[in-house]
Amino acid sequence: MSKVVLITGGSSGIGKSIGEYLTKHGFTVYGTSRNPEKYVNHPFKMVGLDVKDVSSIYDAVAKVVAHEGQLDVVINNAGVGITGPIEEIPQAEIQHNFDTNFFGPINVIKAVLPQMRKQEGGLIINITSIAGYMGLPYRGIYSASKGAPELLTEAFRIEIKDFNINMTNIAPGDFATNIAAGRFHAPLKEESPYKKYGRVLHDIDDHVNNSSDPIEVSKMVLKVIRTKKPQTHYIVGAFMQKFSIVLKFLLPDRIYEKMLINHYKL
Template identity: 55%
Template sequence: MAKVIFITGASSGIGKAIASYLHDRGHTVYGTSRTPGHHKDTVSFSLLPLDVTQPATMDAAVREIIQQEGRIDVLINNAGVGITGPIEETPSDEIRKAFETNYYGPLHLIKTVLPHMRANSEGRIINITSIAGYMGLPYRGIYSATKAALEITTEAYRMETEQFGIKMVNVAPGDFATNIASGRYHAPVLEDSPYKTAYGNTLAMMNQHVDSGEDPLKMARIIESIIESQNPNVHYKVGAFLQKFSIALKRVLPDKLYQRMLMRHYKL
């Protein structure tokens, strides 16, 4: 059965791949972008203006879809921002922006959509988090924190909304071949910084991982399976085997041993 699907951050990367795939599969898809006019000729689905740091734009987008379709069956919180740098040297304003985009924005959108789903006694909310949210990664600690916050909040929210026929799900991707690296906030590698060498090397490694990442179509197929499932899982991890295995290792290894493993991986 065709669904009315609302997905944020759909003008590029994983979001665009998911929206295009679901549109081609016969669903009614509304994507969002801060600048939809720049992308209207490159997408096959409807694109609405929305900035996840501006609540008024989220409220307006939800009103538009309800006016056009009468319902929202699936919300996919995909819009997000990357942020890297030594935590000590990362500007407080940039930390706040990361939380506004990756955490507070999705929460506001969930609150806006929930009454409409509750009125229909059903709905599916899919939050795109990150495998990085399962561990504190060096020079990506703020990003890890924003995604971890959304993961844990989703767990609680799912229990609160289950009584209304609404299922809330986390999907944590690893590295995918997208343009996310170009959109990250990178704290500058300062010449006089005590972190200069270690951060510079780690930054180069992170960018390389994204460049050699997996096909975003893999994410789109997982999302479709979640939409179609009668009783989806709470958590899904999508990525390379070693990235998913690292989560399992964190559960069983002593903390210090796991820390040493990460530090060796990042050559710290």
């Protein structure tokens, strides 16, 4: 039987790329959106789900299980970007970011675990970010909201190991998606003491716009699904982005911090 996959945030970007790729490889794929009716010609099925609404999460999971009788792979992909000096980011935007990037995936996991226990197996993939491995200037909230699921997965893996359920993280670097368009940017203020923020913001958006095709993430997802015992962490991105994580663990903190300061010309 074809494996059934649920991808949160499957309407565009990395989520859509993953869904298309897995569909071509014979999987039964469901993506999610707050407005699934907009995607009648989508390359795979869409169901309504808002990761900030717990009841909608449980409803979507129940709908997929009712239609398919199983749920084999769940990919926590829905997420939002955020930039700005931490001091100047409104609290409501910080809360929204964590509700989407951290609390949302937790609630999705809680919703699917009972079904995976019932069928005695399953795989949960959390799409995080290379930014989650380090505190990046003017992306500190995003780094924190993506770093937290990395640690969450480490704990979850131990707690669910007796149920034949696997969980892993895939941390992409910069890929050419529409994340920059949907990202919250703290407004550039003439009176702000953080004068360098505007230039860093421009560089961040440039990196995304000139990055690789997200198909590389999709290929990694398929590889992980086909792996009997997935690792805890996977990283997908340009060589220097991946190497920056190696340096993070090898270099003394102050030297690594200096390297980031030089990289961003701060």
